[in-house]
Amino acid sequence: MQTLKSWLSGxxxxxxxxxxxxxxLLGLQLAALPFLFKIHFNNSGDIxxxxxxxxxxxxxxxxxxxxxxDALIALFEGDNLFSPDFLASLHRVARKxxxxxxxxxxxxxxxxxxxxxxxxxxxxxxxVDPKHLEARTPAQWKQRVLGDTMxxxxxxxxxxxxxxxxxxxxxxxxSLARRDILIALDAAIAAEKLSSVHTATAGTVAQTVxxxxxxxxxxAIFIPLTVIIGLALMxxxxxxxxxxxxxGLAMGMVVSVSVAGLVLSGQPYTPITAMIPTLMAAYxxxxxxxLYAAIQRARIALLTRPQRIARxxxxxxxxxxxxxxxTGAGLLSLLWVDIPPVQAFGLSGAIGTLMVFLVxxxxxxxxxxxxxxxRWPRRRSGFARARHIAAAVAVFxxxxxxxxxxxxxxxxxxxxxxxxxxxxxxxxIEFFAPDHTISRSTDRVxxxxxxxxxxxxxxxxxxxxxxxxxxxxxxxxxxxxxxxAQPEIDRSFSLVxxxxxxxxxxxxxxxxxxxxxTSRKQIEQLLLIYDxxxxxxxxxxxxxxxxxxxxxxxxxxxxxxxxxxxIRVHLASQPIEGIQTExxxxxxxxxxxxxxxxxxxxxxxxxxxxxxxLLMALLFHSLRGGLICxxxxxxxxxxxxxxxxxxxxxxxxxxxxxxxxxxxxxVDDTIHLYHGYLHRIHNGVSPVxxxxxxxxxxxxxxxxxxxxxxxxxxxxxxxxxxxxxxFGTLCAVGLFAGxxxxxxxxxxxxxxxxxxxQAGITAR
Numbered sequence: 001m002q003t004l005k006s007w008l009s010g011x012x013x014x015x016x017x018x019x020x021x022x023x024x025l026l027g028l029q030l031a032a033l034p035f036l037f038k039i040h041f042n043n044s045g046d047i048x049x050x051x052x053x054x055x056x057x058x059x060x061x062x063x064x065x066x067x068x069x070d071a072l073i074a075l076f077e078g079d080n081l082f083s084p085d086f087l088a089s090l091h092r093v094a095r096k097x098x099x100x101x102x103x104x105x106x107x108x109x110x111x112x113x114x115x116x117x118x119x120x121x122x123x124x125x126x127x128v129d130p131k132h133l134e135a136r137t138p139a140q141w142k143q144r145v146l147g148d149t150m151x152x153x154x155x156x157x158x159x160x161x162x163x164x165x166x167x168x169x170x171x172x173x174x175s176l177a178r179r180d181i182l183i184a185l186d187a188a189i190a191a192e193k194l195s196s197v198h199t200a201t202a203g204t205v206a207q208t209v210x211x212x213x214x215x216x217x218x219x220a221i222f223i224p225l226t227v228i229i230g231l232a233l234m235x236x237x238x239x240x241x242x243x244x245x246x247x248g249l250a251m252g253m254v255v256s257v258s259v260a261g262l263v264l265s266g267q268p269y270t271p272i273t274a275m276i277p278t279l280m281a282a283y284x285x286x287x288x289x290x291l292y293a294a295i296q297r298a299r300i301a302l303l304t305r306p307q308r309i310a311r312x313x314x315x316x317x318x319x320x321x322x323x324x325x326x327t328g329a330g331l332l333s334l335l336w337v338d339i340p341p342v343q344a345f346g347l348s349g350a351i352g353t354l355m356v357f358l359v360x361x362x363x364x365x366x367x368x369x370x371x372x373x374x375r376w377p378r379r380r381s382g383f384a385r386a387r388h389i390a391a392a393v394a395v396f397x398x399x400x401x402x403x404x405x406x407x408x409x410x411x412x413x414x415x416x417x418x419x420x421x422x423x424x425x426x427x428x429i430e431f432f433a434p435d436h437t438i439s440r441s442t443d444r445v446x447x448x449x450x451x452x453x454x455x456x457x458x459x460x461x462x463x464x465x466x467x468x469x470x471x472x473x474x475x476x477x478x479x480x481x482x483x484x485a486q487p488e489i490d491r492s493f494s495l496v497x498x499x500x501x502x503x504x505x506x507x508x509x510x511x512x513x514x515x516x517x518t519s520r521k522q523i524e525q526l527l528l529i530y531d532x533x534x535x536x537x538x539x540x541x542x543x544x545x546x547x548x549x550x551x552x553x554x555x556x557x558x559x560x561x562x563x564x565x566x567i568r569v570h571l572a573s574q575p576i577e578g579i580q581t582e583x584x585x586x587x588x589x590x591x592x593x594x595x596x597x598x599x600x601x602x603x604x605x606x607x608x609x610x611x612x613x614l615l616m617a618l619l620f621h622s623l624r625g626g627l628i629c630x631x632x633x634x635x636x637x638x639x640x641x642x643x644x645x646x647x648x649x650x651x652x653x654x655x656x657x658x659x660x661x662x663x664x665x666x667v668d669d670t671i672h673l674y675h676g677y678l679h680r681i682h683n684g685v686s687p688v689x690x691x692x693x694x695x696x697x698x699x700x701x702x703x704x705x706x707x708x709x710x711x712x713x714x715x716x717x718x719x720x721x722x723x724x725x726x727f728g729t730l731c732a733v734g735l736f737a738g739x740x741x742x743x744x745x746x747x748x749x750x751x752x753x754x755x756x757x758q759a760g761i762t763a764r
Contacts (some may be wrong), residue, residue, distance in 0.1 A: 011653040015309075018112045018370030019091040021363040027255045028355075035260035042268035043175045043211045045204070045589050048339055048653065055412050056593050063171050065540045066547060067104055067587050069454045071605055072167040072205035075445050078197040079299040081564035082138035082145070089192040090165060091130040096188040097167050102177050104517055108155055109141075113532045114148055115501045122505030124532035127151060150534075151502050153450040153491045162199075169205065174324045175212040178205045203452055204586055207428060210438040212723040215274045222719070223277045226712045227251055229287035233708045251360045252283045259353035267344035271721055276345060278728075280352040282712040283327065283665065286705040287360045290323075290672060291316050293704075295368075307548055309369050315520065317361055319675040322670040323390065324617045326612045330664020333608035337600030337656055345657060357368040365634050390743060394695035398688065404748040406740075412638060417643035419638065424598050425650035427556040428453075428590060431722050434732060450490035451553030453560065453585035459546045459566065467543045468523050473499065475576045480548060481572060488563050495539040502526045525584070528578065553589055560591040590697035597656050605637075605659045607614045612667055619671065620678065629670045632745040636666055636738035640730050649730065654723030657728050665709070666738035669702040674748055691747050706739040 016024075080086055091110040098106050105365060114127040127148055128141055136144070142160045145151050155164045161360055169181055189198050230251060235244045255277045260323060262273055294312035310667050331353065334346025397404050432439050445452060459476065460468055473496050480492045496516065503517050503526060517523050517764075527535075527543075539546040554560060565584050571581055609630070616626035637659055649655065676694035712733065718727020 015093065015313075015366045015369070016362065017060055018366040022187070025253055027365070028248070029256055032253070032256035032260035035263040036256060036763075038263050038422070039259065040263065040266075040268045041175055041212060041214070041215060042173070044178075045208070045210055045586055045624055046173060046595060047268060047270065047630070048341060049589060049596075050338055050340060052233055053592070055584065055589050058458065058582055059589070060546070064585055065545060066169060066216070067317050067537055068171045069456065069549075070169050070172065070178075070205055071203040071452070071454075072169070072178075073201065073203040073445055073449075073452065074165045074167070074185060074198060075162055075200040075202070075441075075448060076165070076194060076197045076204045077448070078453075079161070080138070081160070081197075082141040082220060084138075086194075086197075087128060087133050087486060088130065092162070092194050092228045093185075093188045093194065094165060096191075097165075097181075097185060099551075100181060102169050102172060102181055102298060103167055103267050104170045105168045107168065107611075109145060109163060112151065112155065112549065113534045115498075115505045115509050115532075117505040122502055124530065126609045127498050142321070149497055150493065154493075157448040158545040159240075160308070164445070164449055166203075167205070175208050175289065179209045181205060182209050185729075191719060199225060200444035202438065202445040206441065207438055210432065210436075211271055211721060213219070214719065214724070215269065215271055218271075218716070218719050218721065218724060219277070221716045223255070223281070225715055226278045226281045227255075229711050229715070230708060233373070233704070233711065234285060234289065234292070238296070238705045240372070240374070242374075243292060243368065246364055246372070247285065247288050247365055250288060251281045254352055254355045254359055255280045257355050258348055261351050264347045265344070265347070267340070267348070270341040270344075271647055271724055272341040272616065273347050273348065275654075275657075275716065275724065275727060276348050276352065278712060278716060279349055279661065280356070282709050283353060284356050284359065285708050285712070286665070287320065287323065287356050289708065290320065290668075291360055291364065291707045298618050305373070306369060308445055309365050309644040313365055313375045315679075316672075317369045318619070319671045320357060320361050322615060322671055325615050326671070327664035327669050328353045328614060329535060329611035330608045330660040330662075330667075333598075333660045334609050335613065336603035336659060338596045339600065339656075342653060342656060344598070346660065349661075351560045390690060390695050393743040394692055394747045397439075399746045399752045400705060401748040403655040403752040404744055408635065408745065413629040415642045419641045421645035422641050423558070423602075423650050424594055424652075425558050426590065426593050426597070426652040427554050427650075429555040433722070434721060446553055450551040451488075452557055453552035453587045453590075454585045455550040455552055455560065455563070455583065456585035457488070457550070458582040458584050459548065459576065461544045462578050462580075463544065465543045466547050466578060467539055468520055468527070469496065469655065470518055470523060472576055472579060475548075475574075475579075476548070478574070479571070479576065483548070483550065483567070486563065486566070488552050488554045488559065490551045490553050492548055492550050493538070495535060495546050497537065498530075498535045499523065499526060501671065502561060504528060518644060547584070549585070550587075557591045557594040560587045563613055564588065595652060597651055597653065601651060601659065603655050604656070605663075608660050609634075612663060614660055616667070616671065620674065625674065625678075628746070628749050629667065629674050631749065632742045633663055633670055633738060635745065636663060636734045639737040639741075640734045643730065643733055647676045649726050652726075654725055654727040655730060657727060658734065662734040662738065666735065669739075670746065673742070675757035677750065680705055684728055687741055689748070691750050695743065695747065702742070703739065704733055709735050 007272050010170065017575060046056060057455040090108055094106040094108050094111050097103050099698060109128040110126060112127050115122050116125055127145060129135070140222065145156050146160055152158045155166060156162065167181060170179065189195055227248065231244050234247050238244065254396050258276055258280045262269065262276065262331065267273065283549060291312055294315045298308035298311040328350040331346045331349040335343050429439060429442055442452060466472065476494060477496045480494060480496065483489050483492045500516055504514065506526060519528065552560065552563060603649050613626050613630055616629050619621045620626060640658060641660065675696055677690050680690035680693055685693070710732045713728045713731040717725050717732065719725045
């Protein structure tokens with residue numbers, strides 16, 4: 001502890017032997033490599049909710065009695081969809097898919113049930129019998145299918161010009177298994193030569209697979225490019241090959257160890273955690289550039305090589321340590337967001353920042369001292385222009401301190417209405433652009449069939465056979481009638497529809513005129529005769545728990561929540577006697593994210609703000625100093641929300657990361673600037689000169705680092721997965737704004753306490 005205090009107070013920082021440092025650097029890299037081959041890619045909807053969340057507990061309970069609500073929908077369009085050739089090919093595709101180990105059932109014209117009237121009651125048969133396709137003409141098959149209760153809107157369009165094949169998987173919690181199903185379906189369709197009429201593939205399975213492929217594309221493209229940009233800009237700044245090579249090794253080690261830590265923790269690699277490599281590469285580059293800037297300053301001062309390294313460590317070790325702590329605090333604040341991938345991002349990122357400190361301040365200096373023997377250039381470095389820009393901005397800020405602060409306050413006040421327009425929304429379909437394959441396929445399927453957002457109303461009775469009561473069934477029927485009148489609900493389906501169909505057939509009534517039995521005895525008689533399987537996907541065999549499945553044509557969490565709230569109000573006014581109601585399905589799972597995002601953003605930002613403020617107050621031994629450093633870093637966060645409000649970018653599972661990340665990163669540069677200012681004040685330099693010299697020396701590195709970070713985060717803005725693109729773009733915008741506000745507001749805030757801030761201000 002005494003040694004640490006000595007280091008922090010400006011004592012000499014001891015260094016490892018260069019060979020030990022190099023061994024540790026390469027050893028950690030090699031130790032992490034085996035774990036990189038064990039990355040667990042997964043983006044299933046369930047992983048975005050905590051395992052103890054009520055919706056997850058309910059889903060697990062339902063999975064023990066009912067099939068999953070996951071689906072993969074293949075749409076076929078044409079004029080001969082009821083011909084024997086097409087129906088036979090469609091059936092062969094269905095049979096191939098049913099043989100897949102991850103498929104539970106395939107729903108299409110030749111596999112779903114139909115209830116026919118018979119002389120002695122009714123019989124359950126296939127809607128289209130694949131063994132007797134010649135028994136009816138195509139027109140007759142079409143008439144039979146369109147007259148069925150369940151098929152229109154589910155597996156056939158209401159005009160009969162589109163037919164669907166719905167693959168329902170077994171209960172899967174892995175994205176790779178979903179991808180296998182999609183590949184098998186495409187292969188089966190191609191083998192049956194149906195590709196020419198196959199117009200769309202949609203559903204939760206297809207959406208998940210597209211997100212998985214986006215992770216792979218982004219990782220394969222952006223991680224290497226991030227490293228290349230970092231190295232290129234490092235070369236521009238340093239002008240030396242060996243420091244760039246050492247920087248590349250440092251970035252590689254930090255990124256590898258961060259991802260390996262994710263694997264060791266058992267967390268999946270999702271679109272959220274896939275942004276960790278970019279963040280860690282960018283942060284390593286930024287921290288290295290602070291060290292390299294200090295070495296460059298020592299080179300300009302004509303110090304010897306050992307003296308340069310020692311001087312650079314003395315100048316950067318303490319602020320570097322607090323940089324790591326504040327950045328780590330910003331990332332750890334994401335643990336308050338009750339969304340597991342977001343928490344994994346925060347924890348892995350915080351661990352990565354510790355690795356950055358270990359690499360940059362413990363391992364890199366002895367390696368530089370041993371092997372980076374040639375002199376660094378004094379004038380050809382990329383720091384030169386940045387130095388003059390930073391000094392000029394600082395001089396302007398000091399000369400016009402009150403005007404700068406007043407203008408900032410007025411701009412903030414004027415922009416508040418835009419901030420208030422920021423909405424919390426996660427829209428599954430808007431995760432990709434409208435012209436993306438999955439977006440166009442979803443639109444196609446919904447225009448021909450029904451909405452693909454699934455929502456379930458779970459009905460649980462107080463005792464066994466509760467759902468055989470005719471009064472309750474009538475109330476469920478009334479609820480369904482009301483539900484289907486809602487504009488967001490395209491169709492509903494429950495045991496009532498099957499019971500009605502059985503009663504219609506039993507009574508020998510015409511198609512579509514069936515009604516519910518009025519006595520319990522009639523209901524029990526119908527259920528006793530029933531020998532199909534569709535019914536038991538809607539009610540358990542104890543007739544105590546059932547579900548109403550809904551197809552919604554909306555995809556946003558807010559829209560789904562509004563539908564759920566409206567249904568709750570209706571059920572409160574017209575309850576089903578003796579029945580408890582709950583909401584489940586993928587739609588409910590998705591809509592629950594909204595509350596977690598809002599609550600998590602507030603708690604995350606509060607935690608980051610308080611932790612970073614306390615750390616800076618500890619560093620500078622002054623709460624006032626901590627506030628002076630923190631205020632310029634709140635401005636870019638405000639600016640980010642202004643951009644979100646003006647462009648319509650919503651707060652979602654990706655953009656909720658931004659506050660912790662930006663606050664943690666931008667404050668690093670402020671710490672270096674303010675630390676340099678205090679150091680010069682303590683050495684007897686006048687306040688005005690201390691401000692200018694601190695901005696001039698550290699500011700050039702700060703500008704160069706901002707260029708690096710902005711370029712690296714901007715890469716993510718090119719992703720076709722919109723949450724990732726929004727995160728990258730907004731981070732780049734925030735970092736640019738942070739740079740501007742830092743160079744403008746910091747000198748202005750410090751200059752306010754000077755009686756005559758204009759006196760003696762000259763650009764140096």
